[in-house]
Amino acid sequence: MAGSLKDQLLKAGLADADKAKKLDKEKRKVAKIARRSGVELVDETREAARAALAEKARRDRELNQANNSKALRKAINAQIKQLIETHKLPKSRGDIGFNFTDGKKVKKLYVTSIEQKQLSAGQLVIVRQGDQYEILPHPVAAKIAERDSDRVIVCRDEDAAALSEEEQDWYKDYEIPDDLMW
Known part of the structure; x- marks a missing residue:
C-alpha cells in the first residue's frame, strides 16, 4: 500500500514533484504564521461574533413581530371602539x-x-x-x-x-x- 495521496499522485505521474514541494512549503509557512499570530483564536472569535449577530437578528425579528402584532391588536381595538361609539x-x-x-x-x-x-x-x-x-x-x-x-x-x-x-x-x-x- 502506498503512502499519502501526494506520493500516489507522484507515482502515477499526475503531479509534478517541484509543484508538490512548493505547495508543502507554502502550507507549512501558513501554518507557522497561524501558530505565531493565533489566527485560530481569531477564527473562533469571528465565528462566535457571527453566531451572536445571527442570534441578535433572530431576537430582533421576534421582537419586531411581537410589536407589530401588538400594534395591529391596538388598531383593531380602536376600530371596534369607534364602531361601538358611533353606532350604539x-x-x-x-x-x-x-x-x-x-x-x-x-x-x-x-x-x-x-x-x-x-x-x-x-x-x-x-x-x-x-x-x-x-x-x-x-x-x-x-x-x-x-x-x-x-x-x-x-x-x-x-x-x-x-x-x-x-x-x-x-x-x-x-x-x-x-x-x-x-
Whole structure:
C-alpha cells in the first residue's frame, strides 16, 4: 500500500514533484504564521461574533413581530371602539330586565319592550366594551365580529332553531307568552 495521496499522485505521474514541494512549503509557512499570530483564536472569535449577530437578528425579528402584532391588536381595538361609539343605541333606562349570558355569567341589561323584541329576534346585538355592555344593530355587530368575535354576545336562542322537526312538533301545542321573562 502506498503512502499519502501526494506520493500516489507522484507515482502515477499526475503531479509534478517541484509543484508538490512548493505547495508543502507554502502550507507549512501558513501554518507557522497561524501558530505565531493565533489566527485560530481569531477564527473562533469571528465565528462566535457571527453566531451572536445571527442570534441578535433572530431576537430582533421576534421582537419586531411581537410589536407589530401588538400594534395591529391596538388598531383593531380602536376600530371596534369607534364602531361601538358611533353606532350604539342610547341607553334608555328601560323597565324590562333582559338577561343574557356572557361566558358562564348571566348578566342583566334593562331595555325597552321594543329593544327586547329586537334583541330576541337578532336584529339588535349586545357587544362588550371593557366592562360595559352596549346594544348595536346586527350589521355593525357583524363587522365587529370579523375583527374580534369574543366581544359580540349572541342573544338569540339558537337552541330552538337547532331542534329537530320531531322536537318542534312536541312543543307546537304550547304557546309561549310574550311577557315571559327568565
